[in-house]
Amino acid sequence: MNVVVSIRIAWRAIAANPLRSLLTMLGVIIGVASVVAMVAIGQGARHAVTQQVEALGSNLLTVFAGVQRFGGVATAGPVRTLTLADAEAIAREVPNVTGVSAEFSRQAQVVFREQNTSTQISGVTPQFPAVRNFHPVAGSFITEDDMRRRARVAVLGQTVARQLFGDGDPVGQQVKIRGVTFTVIGLMESKGATGFFDRDDVVFVPLSTAQRRLFGVDYVRSIYVQVASSEAMEAAQNDVAALLRQRHRLGPAQEDDFTIRSQADVLQAITGVSRTMTLLLGGIAAVSLIVGGIGIMNIMLVSVTERTREIGIRKAVGARTQDILTQFLVESVLLSVSGGLVGILVGALGSRLVTQLAGWATLLSPQAVLLAFSFAVAVGVFFGLYPAQRAARLDPIEALRYE
Amino acid sequence: MSLIELEDVEKVYRMDGVEVRALRGVTMTVDPGEFVAIMGPSGSGKSTCLHILGCLDRPTAGTYRLEGVDVSTLPDAELARLRSRRLGFVFQSYNLLPRLPAVENVELPMIYAGVPDRRARALAALEAVGLRERARHLPTQLSGGEQQRVAFARALVMSPAIILADEPTGNLDSATAREIMGLVQRLSRQGMTIILVTHDAEVASYARRIIQFRDGRVVRDTTVRGGGGRPTP
Numbered sequence: 260m261n262v263v264v265s266i267r268i269a270w271r272a273i274a275a276n277p278l279r280s281l282l283t284m285l286g287v288i289i290g291v292a293s294v295v296a297m298v299a300i301g302q303g304a305r306h307a308v309t310q311q312v313e314a315l316g317s318n319l320l321t322v323f324a325g326v327q328r329f330g331g332v333a334t335a336g337p338v339r340t341l342t343l344a345d346a347e348a349i350a351r352e353v354p355n356v357t358g359v360s361a362e363f364s365r366q367a368q369v370v371f372r373e374q375n376t377s378t379q380i381s382g383v384t385p386q387f388p389a390v391r392n393f394h395p396v397a398g399s400f401i402t403e404d405d406m407r408r409r410a411r412v413a414v415l416g417q418t419v420a421r422q423l424f425g426d427g428d429p430v431g432q433q434v435k436i437r438g439v440t441f442t443v444i445g446l447m448e449s450k451g452a453t454g455f456f457d458r459d460d461v462v463f464v465p466l467s468t469a470q471r472r473l474f475g476v477d478y479v480r481s482i483y484v485q486v487a488s489s490e491a492m493e494a495a496q497n498d499v500a501a502l503l504r505q506r507h508r509l510g511p512a513q514e515d516d517f518t519i520r521s522q523a524d525v526l527q528a529i530t531g532v533s534r535t536m537t538l539l540l541g542g543i544a545a546v547s548l549i550v551g552g553i554g555i556m557n558i559m560l561v562s563v564t565e566r567t568r569e570i571g572i573r574k575a576v577g578a579r580t581q582d583i584l585t586q587f588l589v590e591s592v593l594l595s596v597s598g599g600l601v602g603i604l605v606g607a608l609g610s611r612l613v614t615q616l617a618g619w620a621t622l623l624s625p626q627a628v629l630l631a632f633s634f635a636v637a638v639g640v641f642f643g644l645y646p647a648q649r650a651a652r653l654d655p656i657e658a659l660r661y662e
Numbered sequence: 663m664s665l666i667e668l669e670d671v672e673k674v675y676r677m678d679g680v681e682v683r684a685l686r687g688v689t690m691t692v693d694p695g696e697f698v699a700i701m702g703p704s705g706s707g708k709s710t711c712l713h714i715l716g717c718l719d720r721p722t723a724g725t726y727r728l729e730g731v732d733v734s735t736l737p738d739a740e741l742a743r744l745r746s747r748r749l750g751f752v753f754q755s756y757n758l759l760p761r762l763p764a765v766e767n768v769e770l771p772m773i774y775a776g777v778p779d780r781r782a783r784a785l786a787a788l789e790a791v792g793l794r795e796r797a798r799h800l801p802t803q804l805s806g807g808e809q810q811r812v813a814f815a816r817a818l819v820m821s822p823a824i825i826l827a828d829e830p831t832g833n834l835d836s837a838t839a840r841e842i843m844g845l846v847q848r849l850s851r852q853g854m855t856i857i858l859v860t861h862d863a864e865v866a867s868y869a870r871r872i873i874q875f876r877d878g879r880v881v882r883d884t885t886v887r888g889g890g891g892r893p894t895p
Contacts (some may be wrong), residue, residue: 263778264773271761271762272761297891311826369875391752568757569759571757571773572757572758572770573720573758573759573770574718574742574745575716575751575753575757576745576746576751576770576771576816577742577743577746577747577771577774577775577820578746578773578774579738579739579742580738580739580742581739581740581742581776582742582774610780655718656713656718656719659757
């Protein structure tokens with residue numbers, strides 16, 4: 260008996276009970292669709308975040324005050340040892356450094372007439388646009404002169420500008436931050452959101468202004484160091500660390516009071532997190548596939564019992580044990596494969612829908628589709644084998660007597 | 663060489679822990695072209711004997727030679743091959759697959775035997791039993807007599823050596839039964855070996871040889887001279 264005939268016989272058995280077959284397949288459909296959609300969402304998020312991080316500039320070192328870990332307990336607290344002077348020293352003394360910018364930021368209220376919004380106030384140095392690859396689209400950015408004079412000037416991110424001015428032009432307007440009046444001198448380009456963090460929800464002011472006039476501090480939160488090339492990154496990272504340890508007078512037994520991250524580290528951490536998420540989502544989806552498989556086994560067992568007489572007849576006219584086994588196995592695999600194909604379709608449509616409705620980036624990966632599909636086939640074989648064996652082992656005389 | 667040789671065949675079942683001795687030493691031979699009716703009361707072992715003859719069951723003891731081959735020791739797959747190529751079964755309750763049209767029921771043995779031109783051969787077999795124009799009908803759309811004729815077409819389509827019929831007229835009214843027996847008689851006259859189990863003396867009277875079973879043994883074996891006294895209806 261060849262495979263084509265087996266498939267035709269199996270198809271007829273499936274088509275004889277369309278509703279039951281559909282309900283049986285539903286488990287596999289949901290399983291495969293969720294695997295495909297979940298992985299698409301996970302990979303889409305990873306792809307988007309990776310792109311955004313790369314857009315920040317790849318040869319960037321970030322020095323944070325305190326000790327921070329991704330995925331671990333951050334022991335940051337207010338560490339006050341990192342200063343603008345450290346940033347200037349890095350720019351002066353470390354080779355292959357092409358730009359340094361220091362930053363101190365804190366959450367505060369910004370008011371324009373009766374509009375107000377709570378946003379991040381970032382005190383930065385004039386090198387910031389070059390180092391972070393984040394430039395103004397209108398007006399100008401903070402200058403060395405502004406730094407020196409602790410000028411009350413501000414450059415708005417797109418989100419803040421929209422909230423305070425709507426569609427109006429903010430440049431030249433006056434806003435109040437913590438009761439201090441600032442003149443808006445520029446508007447930043449849009450950078451979009453990284454995950455839940457909106458990079459346009461920010462107001463830039465001169466670092467000196469932020470430290471003295473707004474928050475009354477003399478330290479910085481972070482220093483961005485741009486390195487000439489990716490090959491020089493490691494040496495630069497070591498040099499920066501050595502310089503800072505020396506400037507902070509840390510003895511050999513003392514831990515660093517700062518953390519240096521390269522963009523590569525950030526990227527690795529983010530992809531690590533999203534890989535874990537993708538695996539988790541995929542794992543949950545895989546469980547539903549197994550549940551779908553149990554559904555198939557259940558229905559196949561019912562089907563074997565119902566068709567006991569048919570099995571007896573087939574054996575009487577010459578079907579071998581092998582033929583019956585193949586027939587029922589093909590039937591369960593056909594169920595799971597049809598479910599798998601429909602599931603892929605539903606999963607692909609579902610992830611497109613997510614992109615359109617929620618605006619999340621999704622990435623339909625051929626590997627995930629292939630994986631889900633082969634998993635579905637395996638489920639069909641695995642959960643179909645026992646019922647098929649039961650059918651094949653039926654005694655023909657007993658089977659013929661069965662009512 | 664005889665077509666069928668049974669020698670001291672015994673069959674013991676175990677039903678709910680109780681031993682049932684269905685056959686207690688049956689010895690008989692059937693030659694090619696014979697038309698045999700096996701008769702006997704319920705529980706006499708005649709159906710068990712037919713199952714063994716049809717290779718659906720194996721004897722517990724004794725030997726069964728079909729066309730000179732001892733089949734009691736053949737593996738299951740070989741028995742299945744014999745069922746599809748050398749034996750044709752007809753049952754009391756027709757045993758057609760309800761979801762398949764007549765012609766596909768007739769194709770069934772050919773699927774398992776792997777022969778080509780199945781549709782044409784199935785239609786020819788239906789033609790031979792006078793049901794060519796009913797080929798696309800489902801069993802439920804056919805009368806009992808028609809269903810049994812489809813079953814005969816299915817039994818005949820592989821050109822077997824023997825037709826084994828288990829109470830083929832048991833579910834039919836007497837007019838239809840006569841019609842079916844006419845078909846059996848015609849097959850017999852064409853040289854087909856037929857073994858038929860019945861407890862209806864009128865049905866048995868078509869046969870040329872009657873074997874009586876009682877308590878798992880052959881108690882009488884009579885050959886009617888001239889054979890099959892009844893005319894074709």
